[in-house]
Amino acid sequence: MSEEHYVALRPLRFGRQELQPGDPVPLEPGRDYRLMRRLGQIGPAHAGFAATPQNLSTPAFTQGQRVVFIGMDGAHSLAAFLTRAQASEDDAEALDVPVGAAVAAVQFEDDPNPVVVRLDSLLPEQPTLRLIEDLGAQSGPASLWQEGSLVVWVNADGAPQLMTFEGLDNPGDVQSARVRPLAEDGQPHPGMQQVRLEDLLPGVPATRLLAFEQNRVAEAAATHAQASEVQLALVDKLEERITFLELLVRAVRENGEVIPGDFPAAEQLAQNGVETLPGLRILVDGEQGRANLMALDAIGASRADKILAAVTALAPADPPAPEG
Structure with missing residues (x-):
């Protein structure tokens, strides 16, 4: 046999x-x-x-398509995809792949000669460059992909969904990540999902994108005088949700004094990414403070009231009113 x-x-x-x-x-x-x-x-x-x-790990590129080459050290370069081929003995030795493995010929912008590279080292030009540009714009260390940070997943049809980043699926494979959708009010905690890292964008661009969609929906509703009350209610609900998400992103990213461990619901606040007192005040200030707290995961009415009372106790007393 x-x-x-x-x-x-x-x-x-x-x-x-x-x-x-x-x-x-x-x-x-x-x-x-x-x-x-x-x-x-x-x-x-x-x-x-x-x-x-x-097609999940090695996208199908067309001849002349612009791609991003990611080197073994993580450095990236733009290139034009030429063709897909099988590794010769020389290619296999140079790229550390088996003979006959799938490889690609590309042309870099500063080199007219075709270069053979590993096929799994290529990513589509977009949204890869948007992701790289946003990472490069960060002023601090690359904390963008910490567990619990907010990201937006752009699925295959372009619809955005706000997610919580749970970690890389495999630290050695930067193309795969684990995310979890935000919990809806009164609904059980959603399960984990596995997505491509190249389909994720940071939380701040996420809120901008969602706010843009909200404005687009509002403008469309304004042009239709016969818009039903149901449609208007959906727009209002979406606007409230966007406002809350923008506050939450600001609260998560706010620096300052860390919330003490004995503070009411400190553990639940940390699970939602709110870890500093200045960040917590961003959420509780204003008429919607209690509603904002209750919109968080695992924060109900009782915990929200205790948090509000504790924040009020920390605030400096109002100065006495002038006499006369």
């Missing part, structure tokens, strides 16, 4: 090699491949290539 050939079904370390989905698995005498098959790490070559979602 001839030996069966396998391909990797998921990122896999095999000896000194780092295999990607679809890469051929070396055949070594004496190695038992049955456990790897039961774990779903490898599969028969004829089935593996058909079952591997290549």
Whole structure:
């Protein structure tokens, strides 16, 4: 019986090699491949290539399309995609990939000669450049992708959804991240989702995008004199939600004195990303302060009242009114 050939079904370390989905698995005498098959790490070559979602990890680029090349050190460069090919022996040795693995020929802006690169080192020009530009504009350390930070996920049809960043799916694979949708009032805590990092944008651009959509909806409603009360109510609800989200982003990013551990609902506030007293005051100031607190995850009416009372107690006393 001839030996069966396998391909990797998921990122896999095999000896000194780092295999990607679809890469051929070396055949070594004496190695038992049955456990790897039961774990779903490898599969028969004829089935593996058909079952591997290549388009999720290696997008289909067209000739001449502008792409972003990400080097092994994380540095990036713009290039034009030329063609997809299979690695020759020289390519395989230079790029540390198996012979026959998928590679790409690209042309960098400052070099007229085609260069062969790993296919998994290429990302679409957008929204990658928007993400890089926003990261570069941050004045402080790269805390953008800390657990609990607000991000917006732009799905395949362009609809934005505000999420909480929960971490990279694999620290060695910067293309995949775990996120969780914000909990709706009275609804159970939503489950975790796995998305592509290139489809995420930071929380501040998220609120700008959502605010733009809110304004667009409001303008459309204003042009239709026969807009129903239901439509107007939806616009008002969306406006309130946007206002709250903008306050929450400001509160999460506000620096200052850290909320004491014995402060009412300190743990629940930290779970929502509100960790400083100045940030908390941003949420509670004004007529909607109590409603803003109750809109947070795990903060009900009772906790909101205790938080408001504690914030009031911390505030300096009002000066006495002048006599006469």
